[in-house]
Amino acid sequence: MVDFLMNIELHQNSTYQQQIREKLVELIEQDTFGDKALPSGRKMAQLLKVSRNTVVLVYESLVDEGYLVARKRSGFFVHPDLLMVQRLTNSVQTTSEGVLRTPRQPNWSNRILKQPSRMSSLNKDENWLQYPYPFIYGHIDVSEFPLYQWRECSRIAESRGKLHEWVEGFIDIDDPQLVAQIRQQILSKRGISAKPEEILITLGTQNSLFLLTSLLADKTVTFGVENPGYANFRHIISLCGGKMKPLELDNVGLKVGKQLKGCDYVFTTPSHQYPTTVTMSIERRKALLEQACKDDFIIVEDDYESEVNFIQEPLPALKSFDQDGRVIYVGSLSKSLTPGIRIGYLVAESSLVTELRKLRALQYRHPPSNNQRITALFISQGYYDSHVRRMRRTYEKKWLLMQEGINQYLSTCKVHSTPGSFCFWIALPQGISSQMLKDKAALHGLLIESGDTLFMQQDAPKNYIRLGFSAINTEKILDGLAILGGIIDQAPSLISSHIKPLKKRMA
Secondary structure (H helix, E strand, O other): HHHHHHHOOOOOOOOOHHHHHHHHHHHOOOOOOOOOOOOOOHHHHHHHOOHHHHHHHHHHHHOOOOOOEEOOOOOEOOOOHHHHHHHHHHHHHHHOOOOOOOOOOOHHHOOOOOHHHOOOOOOOOOOOOHHEEEEEOOOOOOOOOOOOHHHHEEEEEHOOOOHHHHHOOOOOOHHHHHHHHHHHHHHHHHHHOOHHEEEEEEOOOOOOOOOOOHHHOOOEEEEEEOOOOHHHHHHHHHOOOOOOEEEEEEEEEEEOOOHHHOOOEEOOOOOOOOOOOOOOHHHHHHHHHHHHHHHOOEEEEEEOOOHOOOOOOOOOOHHOOOOOOEOOOOOOOOOOOOOHOOOOOOOOOOHHHEEEEEEEHHHHHOHHHHHHHHHHHHOOOOHHHHHHHHHHHHHHHHHHHOOOOOHHHOOEEEEEEEEEEEEEEEEEEOOOOOHHHHHHHHHHOEEEOOOOOHOOOOOOOOOOOEEEEOOOOOOHHHHHEEEEEEEEOHHHHHHHHHOOOOOOOOO
């Protein structure tokens, strides 16, 4: 036991008390100590090279939580009730292991009727924080999160006088305070007027789209989807049994006219098309709404970047022009605040929202009440608007640096970009595979995204990449683009041989 305890590696990501407590709980659950005393506070402190007071505080907290008991002049022991449970569990496992049985495990390969794991996606690296140059989309630089203000709102929500307002949950409704703040402070700035019963809180845009498609799709229903476009929505449609029709784009957004005929629903990203960043013009938006009425289809508008669009006067949402209830609007706080809180919202006609709410209740009742209330307070206290203004300045600076660096170092590429967007859509020179470039770039500490999976057709081009900048530190943008440009300039090496790193490899 002593040798094992000496191998506990304490790190700086959380307090020593938290780490020691977590390890001790794990050891207790594994019945490591049995009915023997744990090492004394002094001995444990020597083993872990921490202060004795740190260990004593951990022991005392475990006594308070019923994991340990303190015996005078003897030390700390695992609580007898826990020992009984552990020995009963061990007895059952031993008995089961001692009986020879014919294997009776189910054959899941014959039972699983759908396989989402085989659907193509961007496959973002879960270790993206370890890359010095994370040119990825949809994440934030964690140092820019308004931690102090979020903690303050959390403190208010968890105070004794406020706790009762959310701790029991809202059954299948949403936090009225959050709905009010979204109506007044977020939707109004996009030109959208909505009643409370027309708003549904979700676990983000992807969850909004899954709920919608689950309710509306079957084999008789056709969804028109932008191409290239949001791959995960295509996968959702497929899982729900719907049909899909790829829709072409031009330099002012989704094309209207003949290609939209036969669609029951049309999915579009008008503010900044995903991933080309094209902004749909006012004239095109009005034409799209007119055709929706004429040909009797519904528009699903994903307004995913609207809140932190750093253009001084961004175009109003498509939903703001809708006079006939033809637009279902979805948005989230992922880009403006953080993806981690999983707060999204959907605006639609009340009868549709009623059914969506019941469907949501069957899945998970409602998004976590604590996150809803803290977010409501964060908006109402003015912290959200202040944060958005600050991030607009930051993202504008980053966008300008990206444009400068791309012009300087990626001059052989064809670049699609729109001021106010969070990414650059880039066509590599012919002969360079985006997937191979991604792999080679990773060797240099650069994380980029291949655009292959964003195209719908089988013979799609394989030389597009997407460069995001919300997650990367401002000071590293130009250096990272210089490295990427150097790799692209060595194009023959991407096809025929391994290249040596141009700068220090990934930490």
